[in-house]
Amino acid sequence: MTFLPKSISRLSLLLVTSFGLMACSSSNVASEAQTAQYKQAFIDKQLAAGYDKKTIDFFLSQGHYNQAVINAITTPWEAKPWDQYYPIFLTQKRLDAGLTFWDEYQDTIEKAAEQYQVEPEIIVAIIGIETFYGKIMGNYSVVDALYTLGFYYPPRADFFRSEFANLQDLTQEEHLDIKSLKGSYAGAMGYGQFIPSSYRHYAVDFDQDGRRDLLNSPIDAIGSVANYFHQHGWQQGAPVAIQLEQTNNKPDNLNVWAGKKPEYQVLDFIPYLPSSSNSIQNNALNPALLIELEQASGNEYWLGFNNFYVITRYNRSPLYAMAVYQFSQALKDAHTHPDRGTNL
Template structure:
């Protein structure tokens, strides 16, 4: 799923993409119309979309070639080598204190404003209000972020000349179903450049599955209803396995005797066993009684170059919302700061950004050495981090589990 804000560098580069797009304006219109008529319309009809809806919504539709990350129709050509999503860059800038300090006051005000409603949402779905608000903040700044695009046009363009054409074709058909049902007008159906809609940034298929009408007006309105937005986020997390009564995780001191190569949800053990190995909460408090004998795992988003955590299963439910360790950690940390607005105890050590291409090359080399990096996708996930650490240890170095 495509969500989140871009770094300043990417923001500066996107206008260059837009300029390239303007040069292509009209170039693919005839081919795009053929694609809609011969591919989208038949599949949409088989999915239950009426001819009247198709005539109304697809009439005059043209591709938006200014969107970033497009390729030639049919998947030809190489995608741009720009990381448009902040979640997949080095972590230290993603966790700037100024971001949290700007989001915490608004979250606290909304927590008071919607106290009774949030209590009802939490009782129904089992998801804490602070988690709901933190996702809402990360996705759209509590609804304050500009959501500029015509969702249908974005999805149709991505289905026609995006890097995941088949995926977006399904999302386009889901969007047509939403418009047919009438929960939102075409004019109001706004999305990001990746097709994520409204304040919780749901893709259309997620909207159909998880959006709820919690304010009772008969419509599932994630564009302008704060109540529906909050309840829809909670419903999404509950449906993806949120465990009521558990937290997302805890910042810890990880002794050097505990290797960073043990990171990952497939290396879970009782938190009490980690305590027995010398792992302690940075707060100095013991782990809660309801957590100590439950499973947890080591989480090191920047290897030994940043804070360490013991994560619970709920951390990985947050990752169902956006497949990024840094995204889930941002949400969990912001949720904690609604209570006491304090930064992580450990700091993020300075590190250089790298490109997805360079990381992919490293992953291919590690695979060649027999390591499981989770696929050579150019993203530094936990399997890549611990593979780096294992290779470091094999060659006689202290494992840092990070590129360096």
């Protein structure tokens, strides 16, 4: 799971920061001092956690600065408008791969869906969006990525330094070879792209071989993704999102969701709901949020429910959550009705 900048204005700020970091050398004393401060904070935290100084220093020595990581985090795909974002993920090739994966691991997926009360298509969609079913897990060194962001990237240094600490714990707990760990520029790894803290807290040994292996075991990954959603409050059978009528016009007096817990109720959206949504209107007090999708012809507006918010706990971008939801529906339809073909 990757946590990314959310707005163009913030993106601009991060770009300025990254260019400053490119010049972070002996001539830039302030940046060096800040990095030294970050490293001392990390050492102090790990000493308090029970590590000895020699072990901490050795772990720090395993990480190296990587400018490509800074470049990647300051130009995320989630900064694109929706009409340019969704074609990256909602493709026929990914749908076909998802159906193949579902067929291959159907018993495991059904078991995870039942045990954790999460729809199977959501599990399959997440793994497909994240890594194309294990084909694209990332080529960044995880230790270098977290080292770079934790000690050289002030906008998110505290968060990524904490992940760097979790990586030290994780490699010991799961007996991982730190030098061989590859993942995303944000240090996410495995079939489901779990950052170290999520790996430690939500991974499960679903194949019962004595290891929680999200790097090589699709079965562990399936169970772990389902557990992640369960632990974050997924409600099986509940709606995820629905497109509003008068789609090009923003509903009056309602703010577009900005990352916090849903601040509205379904009741606030009733004038904008399609006439076929009686079951949704019958739950008028349920939490709700407003989603804006930028299309070339104008904006679309959607009502998002609690389950949509849960998807954003995996990745905070509403574009990501919408891509997962729409891909899951295409998977469900194609898997349920194979006679219709598998066209996305």
